[in-house]
Amino acid sequence: MELAFLEISELAEKLRNKEISSVELTKYFLKRIKEYDGASGLNAFLTVTEEEALAQALEADKILASDPHASVLTGIPYAAKDLFSTKGIRTTASSKILDKFVPVFDATAIEKLNTEKAVLLGKTNLDEFAHGSSTETSAYGPSKNPWDVTRIPGGSSGGSAAAVAAGLVPFALATETGGSIRQPASLCGICGWKPTYGRVSRYGVIAMTSSNDSPGTIARSVKDLAITAEILSGHDLKDSTTSVKEIPNYAANLRSDLKGVKIGVPKEYFIPGMQPEVEARIHEAIAKLKELGAEIIEVSLPLTKYGSLVYAIVTPAEISSNLARFDGIRYGHRSKDAKDLLDIYDQSREEGFGDEAKRRILTGAYALSAGYYDAYYLKAQKVRRLLVNEFDEVFKKVDALVCASVPNVAQKIGNAKDNPLFGYIADQLNIPASMAGLPALSIPCGFAKAEDGDAIMPVGLQIIGQQWGEQNVFNIGHAYQTITDWHKKYPKGYGE
């Protein structure tokens, strides 16, 4: 039976038809994790929760047996980026400072999936505290791209992307701050949804940049993303930045044509240095959208180039504050050599944080210091406002924007290591939408040959919507997937 690369809706049907039980499905994916993951494998999982998963699956089977209206996610295995707090299950944020940390509560997203009786298989690798675009800043080593294990899966949600791409799990929770869902989804040839800021609760997601962080999902199809979006979205009393806005029936509303849909192509997103083959795939995808009935309009977003600069200030500033709680007092790593209070702070943080986290803490603290705050943080927030206004203007003319998710295909592991600016370049096409809090997808749209080798690697199409415009981006992505099969491709060596 071919299960590894089936979509959520297909697996749900098999569960409902009693072709398979959730316990069997869970064991099946756990076996695949054992086979393909681990430190010598993809290194996508940091923690595998076999025992808990089987217990959850057993419970899901009971519900499937008794309730014909059980949720589509009942009994479906998933993985969660190790940034989501999971009660009783180790949660590390890929940092040594939380190496042995076991939370006392579940993140709202986890709670929602628990309610649906989805089955958590484990926690996936990420860049330390989500600081990075390759998983190479993880304290537990990088994850590998299943399309070529010498290459990065992207990041920060690289573990989630690699796990889904290799068929180790049907879908995974991930988070975005500035490309951390779209970029790895693109590099691993799968689908990623970065929600509108405030659509999905951040409660229990270890904070990186509070004003940007958007928990979302990585899955095999846009339809799967829409299914998970319906469940994960919504106002949360524990997160004041979530919206009470109504949640559409994203999946049921999906359509297979794009008649009357206006799609903008921002010329600034075809940047110098972009791989020509990637650019070609994007133009091919745009042609497909036109074929589906969409009206394609060239638009201009001249402030795009400032996105990464704003990000480079706001992000470390908020990080420096959000990481202050990791002080060795209440939880996490405390230095054994500490002799007094100052030592506890200095040495615990020195030993616990990796280079990138330290770099961002220092930069951020500087940007917030008296005398610099106005020049950096405040100014960045003003530019951010301008970016939002510019998007607002363009969305008066179009329903969505399309462009590349990433200007290049996945590069080799190790290349980014000594280049702290790597992420800012890799994510430059993602960051403006993040800074404006907009919803966006990355979906596979073909392959391109890597410029630094012979590998043929996936290319991702980015679809950006206006605030709360999830339905539009899902519709465009889904219509595209009704006439293409890029999302059905999977890497060699992971078949059954």
Add this chain to the structure above:
Amino acid sequence: MTEKNNTNSYTPVIGLEIHVQLKTKSKMFCDSPNNPDETVPNTNICEVCTAQPGTLPVVNKEAIRLGTLLGLALNCKIASSSKFDRKSYFYPDLPKGYQISQYDKPIAEHGYLDINVDGEVKRVRIRRAHLEEDAGKNVHPEGLGYSLVDYNRAGTPLMEIVTEPDITSAKEARIFLEELRNIVRYIGAGSADMEKGTMRLEPNISVRKPGQQELPNYKVEVKNINSFKFAEAAIEYEVERHIQMLSEGQTPKQVTMGWNEKASQTVEQRSKEEANDYRYFPDPDLPVLNLSDEFVSNLKAALPELPAAKRLRFKEEYALPDEDIQNLVNWKELTEYFEEVVSEIQAWIQADRSKEDLLKLVKMAANWCLQDFSALLNAAKINPSESRVTQENFAELLKHIADAKISVTAAKQVFAQMFEHGGEPDHIIEDLGLTQISDTAAIESAIDSVIQANEKAVLDYKAGQQKSFGFLVGMAMKELKGKGNPAIVNEILKKKLE
């Protein structure tokens, strides 16, 4: 502007920073209980107030309401748009590594509080009042090589009130604090108890040289003050210290001092030069706080009578002496009780008595509240509402005194009984046999026998010795077992001796 310095002497310049803990059910940003009386460490805590990774703050609406109310009571302008900021520093009792406070957009600013200093009204301007969360408490077990942290207090709501440096003496500071405490209690915003730490004071003190107009170029902050008495003592101590230094041509160092209550002096804690850079920035987890005009005006309309207005009314309506008024108003619960007794009195007096009678009874009520009742309450360490004496019975007893049914001495006995066991005064008077004798025949016969038995005293009186009259009254009262109506006894005795 601060008052002009016209004097030839050293003039203290004092500004106050006061933290008032707001009486909400739950903490400022989570639903852990806000209970200042909790004694078991780390019981009122949750994942949010201990800053577990991934947790987020959610503003407590009741804290906003109480903060707004307090701002209004201090005549502040309430911000239609306010926000919360993160104030960063490391300390074990600060779980997030930052405190959520308000930096440049406090919920209330530009207010004032008028206080009464020796009969003069003095206005102290309020610069700002903002909401913030409290920290936990570090505990250092004696003789052990480690410290512990109790997070019960972490995240409880505070209102920080900052005055302009308008205060010029320790006494003014104390009066201001008392008045602020009264206001906080009257509007139900908190207990404002310095001993319990639900109100905390940090005065900023400096002294102007004779004739100096501008503000001094230094100030000294004093911490660790936990009573009104210490507040006054600490300020006085500092002022003296500054004057001493200034007169010797020195300028006091800009430092933070701590009040050492055993030594009755301030001790340097840390130098301001090493002050933190708090790296304030707006908390992205909390949306901007928009307070509608309607919300604010509804609260303004709902403000109860504040102490100043109450004092004025007590003077106008009841003509009570200033000191009695002050003492009553300083004890909110006693004032409430007193007013309930007064309304009981009013209920039956309207029918058949004059205004003077009413005022006399009200005065009597105030005296009883402030003397016997207060003494009993203090001894029992309870509030009026917790006592067994109902307002109705209290009024009833006063009525019996006014009607001369019992003597004041006897009434004290009855009141003690009422306080101890409850019950109606009528029954107690009867049980104790304390009904006053106003029957003239009985009194006459008692006086006759006293006159017979005390010939010498009678002669002395007739020879002009006034004090013999008092002696004879005493003897008559003794004969009447203390129950004789003193007015009638006096009257009849006088007549018989003529």
